Amino acid sequence: MQLCTTSETISFSRELEEQTAKYYQEVAGKFPEGKDLLSFAEENRKYIIQIQRAYQSVITDAIEGCFAFQLESEDYLIHTDLPAQTTFKEALQQALTVEETMVSFYTTAAEQSMALMADIPRNFKIVAKKRAVRIEKLRALG
Amino acid sequence: MAILDEPIKGLPMAKNYINGEWLESKGEIIDVVNPVTCQPIGRVGISTREEIDAAVKAGQEAYYDWRRTPPVSRCRYLFRMLQLLEDNFEEMSRIQTQEHGKTIDESRGESRRGIENVEVACGIPSLMMGESLEDIASGIDEYLLRVPLGVFGVIGPFNFPFMIPLWSAPYAVATGNTVIIKPSSEVPFSQTKITELAEEAGFPPGVWNMVHGGRTVVNGMLEHPDIQGITFVGSTPVMRDVIYPGCGNTGKRCIAQGGAANILVIMPDCNVDATIPGLLTSFFGNAGQRCLAGQTLVVVGEDNNFYNRFLEKLTDRAKSIIIGNGLDESVQMGPLRDPHKKESVLSFMEVGIKEGATLRLDGRKPKIKGDYPDTCFLGPSILENVHRNMRIVREEIFGPTMGVLRVKTLEEAIEICNESPYHNGHAIFTSSGKNARQFQYDVISGNVGINIGIVAPMAFFPFSGMSGSFMGILHTQGKEAVRFFTESKVCIHRWY
Numbered sequence: 001m002q003l004c005t006t007s008e009t010i011s012f013s014r015e016l017e018e019q020t021a022k023y024y025q026e027v028a029g030k031f032p033e034g035k036d037l038l039s040f041a042e043e044n045r046k047y048i049i050q051i052q053r054a055y056q057s058v059i060t061d062a063i064e065g066c067f068a069f070q071l072e073s074e075d076y077l078i079h080t081d082l083p084a085q086t087t088f089k090e091a092l093q094q095a096l097t098v099e100e101t102m103v104s105f106y107t108t109a110a111e112q113s114m115a116l117m118a119d120i121p122r123n124f125k126i127v128a129k130k131r132a133v134r135i136e137k138l139r140a141l142g
Numbered sequence: 143m144a145i146l147d148e149p150i151k152g153l154p155m156a157k158n159y160i161n162g163e164w165l166e167s168k169g170e171i172i173d174v175v176n177p178v179t180c181q182p183i184g185r186v187g188i189s190t191r192e193e194i195d196a197a198v199k200a201g202q203e204a205y206y207d208w209r210r211t212p213p214v215s216r217c218r219y220l221f222r223m224l225q226l227l228e229d230n231f232e233e234m235s236r237i238q239t240q241e242h243g244k245t246i247d248e249s250r251g252e253s254r255r256g257i258e259n260v261e262v263a264c265g266i267p268s269l270m271m272g273e274s275l276e277d278i279a280s281g282i283d284e285y286l287l288r289v290p291l292g293v294f295g296v297i298g299p300f301n302f303p304f305m306i307p308l309w310s311a312p313y314a315v316a317t318g319n320t321v322i323i324k325p326s327s328e329v330p331f332s333q334t335k336i337t338e339l340a341e342e343a344g345f346p347p348g349v350w351n352m353v354h355g356g357r358t359v360v361n362g363m364l365e366h367p368d369i370q371g372i373t374f375v376g377s378t379p380v381m382r383d384v385i386y387p388g389c390g391n392t393g394k395r396c397i398a399q400g401g402a403a404n405i406l407v408i409m410p411d412c413n414v415d416a417t418i419p420g421l422l423t424s425f426f427g428n429a430g431q432r433c434l435a436g437q438t439l440v441v442v443g444e445d446n447n448f449y450n451r452f453l454e455k456l457t458d459r460a461k462s463i464i465i466g467n468g469l470d471e472s473v474q475m476g477p478l479r480d481p482h483k484k485e486s487v488l489s490f491m492e493v494g495i496k497e498g499a500t501l502r503l504d505g506r507k508p509k510i511k512g513d514y515p516d517t518c519f520l521g522p523s524i525l526e527n528v529h530r531n532m533r534i535v536r537e538e539i540f541g542p543t544m545g546v547l548r549v550k551t552l553e554e555a556i557e558i559c560n561e562s563p564y565h566n567g568h569a570i571f572t573s574s575g576k577n578a579r580q581f582q583y584d585v586i587s588g589n590v591g592i593n594i595g596i597v598a599p600m601a602f603f604p605f606s607g608m609s610g611s612f613m614g615i616l617h618t619q620g621k622e623a624v625r626f627f628t629e630s631k632v633c634i635h636r637w638y
Contacts, residue, residue, distance in 0.1 A: 001472075004464065007247045008471035056231060060254050060598070064419040065247035066427060066474040067459070115416040 003071040006120065009109060010055050012073060013124075016105065017044040020098055023080035027095070031088040034141075037095070040134060047127050051120070058119040068113040068120075076105040092142045096135060103131045145512075146246060146469040148183075149236045156186040156330035156354055158193060159337045161200035162347025167193060167354060174330060177243040177477040177518040178467045184241075186330040189355035194322070194362035197351045201293035201320035202368045204348025209290050209318040213267045216316055223312075223343035224260045227336075231257075234335055236469065238304050241329045243476035243518065244428050245468040249304075256305035256336075258601035262620060263312035269624045270317055282636045288628035290318030291370040291395075295363035297385070299376045300479050301431040301540075303329035304336065309605060309618035310373040310397070310627075315349055317627040319370070322351040324359050328479060364388030371395030371626065373618055375433075378538065378564070378610050386613040397626060398613040399433065399605070401538040402566035406436040406595065407555040407581065409572035410443040414452060417571045417593070418459055421544075424569075424595030426463060426522045429478050430487070430542040433611065434567040434589065434596045438528065438535050438545045440555045449548065453526075457503050460522040460544075466511035473511060477518035478541060484518050487541030491523060494534035494545065499525040505542060530558045538564065552577055560586045566611035567597035588612060 003009045021044035028038040059065055078098045082091060106128035110121035156174065157164045167187020174184040208216070227234070231253055238249035262269075272286040294314045298307040307323045314321045325333035333352055340350040353359050363369050364385070371394050374385045378400035389396035406424060408417070424436035441449055468476040478484040488506065495501065505521030520542055528535060528545040535545055535558075549555050559568045569591025570581040578592045588606030591597035599605050604617035616626040 003472075004474055005245065005247050005471060007245075007250070011471055056250065056254065058254075059247065059251045060258075060600075063251065064423040064427075064595075065251055066245055067419040067422045115413075116419060 001073045003069050003073055004067065006055065006059065006065040006068050006113075009069045009071060010051060012076075013051055013105070013109070014048050016076065016078060016102055017048045019078060019080050020044055020102065023082065023095070023098065026082045027091045030082065031091065033088055034091065043130070051123050051127065054119040054123040058117055063117045065117075068116045069109060070112060071105070071109060076101055078102070089142060092138055096138050099131050099135050099138065103128045103135070106131070145467060146236060146471065148240050148469065149233050150183045150240050150331055153182060154184045154331075156184060156334045158187070158189060158197070158354060159341070159350070159352040160193070160197045161204075161351070162341070165193075169193070169355065169358070172327065174241060174328070175480070176240055177479055178514050180515050180517045184331060186327050186354045188327060189353050189359050191358055191362050194353050194355070194359045195366065197322045197353045198293055198362075198366050198368050200348035201322055201351055204320050204346055205290075205292050208315075208320055208346060208349050211318070213270055213316070213318070216318065217264050217266055219343050219345050220260055220264045220312060220316055223339055224257065224264060226339040226342055227253075227257045227260060230335070230339060234304060234332065237331050237335055239468040239476070241331050242300070242303055243468055243479060245473050245476050246471060248428055249468065252302055252305045255598070255601070256308035259308040259619060260312045262601040263316040266313075266316035266624070269621060270628065278634070282634060285633045285635070287631045287633065288317070288624070289631045290627065291629055293320050293322065293369050294627065295369050295372040296321055296323045297360060297363070297372060297374040297376065298323065298325045298333065300326035300328045301428065301433075303332035306375045307333055308336070309375075310623060311350070313623035314627045315345070317624060319627050320349045320351070322353055322363065322369075324353055324355060324363070327354055327356055330354050360384065361388070364394070365392060367392065369394060373397040373626075375399040377401050381613055395626060396614050397616060397618055399607055399618070400611050400613070401540070402433045402435075402564045402607075402611050403437045403536065403538045403562055404435060404564070404567045404569070405438045405440055405555075405559045405562060406568070406591075407552070407559070407570040408439060408441045408452065409552065409570065409574065409577050410445055410448045411573045411577070412571040412593075413573055414455065418456055420571070420593070420595035421456060422459055422463070425544045426460065426475055426542045427596070429476055429520070431479060431483070431540050432596065433607075434598050435540075436544065436569070436595060437539055438547055440547050440549055440558055442549055442552055442555050444550055453502065453524075453546065457524055460503055460524060463522055464511055465508050465519060465521055467514060470511065475522070475542065478520060479518070481517050483540065484520055487520060487539055487543065490534055490537070490539045490541070491525070491543060494525050494528070494532060497532045497534075498527060498529065499532065499534065499545065500527045502526045502546070530561070536563060552580060556581060556584045560584075563610040565608035567591060569594055569597055
């Protein structure tokens, strides 16, 4: 499905963040060595608020809110199921894939909307940058 | 994507709010219809002369104490209201979409724009300050005080049911006046919600009033000797033939904002990829029902390759616009407000075609996302071979159409802008500072856009407009609104 409007792009980012937060909660609950990943879930919730706040603060009648994006949601589908037999290493690998997908989503979304509204792409970039740090942490854990 | 919940439920009655009380109108009751489903979502009364008179009386009685309330205290009410507006941001936005049809992104944008006016009005202790000079003559000092006047009327249009009354009302009450808001009876629920929040913010009875209705309420405002001034946003004929002369007859102050037929000029050096989204939102956003919407696109230059590539890209994007229920987050364009408005747009298109324009993109039979009647829907239309003297250039269409016209030079493009009867928001798209300056300097337009498709001034700037688009001197919003809602009282002191 193509995401064109700001509203649906923000909703899609929220879904991704919530889905990922739930995954980290499950991993932290299942593996004692992964308990620190709980903080990632909390961060995700902060990102949701940060992005929502940027959206509501800057969206005005003048911006091109309905025409700001041309994203394919299928390009950013993430898998966050955690079957019983999954090892911690496999869970980390899955988390890495998720995070890389999200970096790609935020980076592309920021690039597409950059000329149209400053705050939303700026926040997308901040979240993408923080995720790059998260990827390093995940790699270190593995 | 799911369709967002509808906030208006159970066919509510939009009541009047007079002197701190919610009262059902004694006038005729009509349905408020959602243009997407064509089903009633509520009812509203067409108020009587007695009801508007009662509101004026309430405003007049409340004025004495309200004027004596210190500006800093009056601001506290607005700060409380501001917080309530933020708390109810999403619900208010969805009300706009449900009663008007615009997309949820557009409604949230409208909410933000409205709230920004309350933010600006919260600065009234600074904005309302006067001036003074010692020793204008030996031992004599002179002061200018800005003082409120009394009761003001605010008449809103259908196309921005939430935002437009907020261009005036917060400034009116912040400066110590009282207000009566008359929303469009087609879309009464946005102002009803705002008024509920004004009540919750604790404004004293009679300071913030709202009376629903039509001509009777407007005439009642115009003729009432206790109304000091009126702000109006609506069509040019009503502005020119009813509001402005009506205010003149009774000596009222007047800000009257009318229609438009804006022209957007494309230079071959423009940034095409950045320009196209700006054009889509300008011509087709809010289904074209904006006084700052683009109506005619003037492409400058004789480079056929540029013209063809540009129009091809533009048409492709316009073709793919998703049309439907604005509460569906994927929808990019909603319906016209009602079938008559759709008919009017269709008539203009017919006239354009008869006069020689050709349809490059025909939006008369749009593909609608979801199972909705096509009663109020139109898709984007692009008409080429348009001539500067055609009615579709010179008259306001107020719908999702784009007439494309080609000229050889920027000078010619500016000439076309300037010969239009309307001068609300003409714009140019270019990467040349020289072109931009020449356009800004020579064009007659209250609001001028440089690489901006909808030249909507922020709350701290006046919402300008000229000739056929505006009558009056001062404008709504910002410092000019403060001037409008206050009189300059000059005091000269000498003490022996």
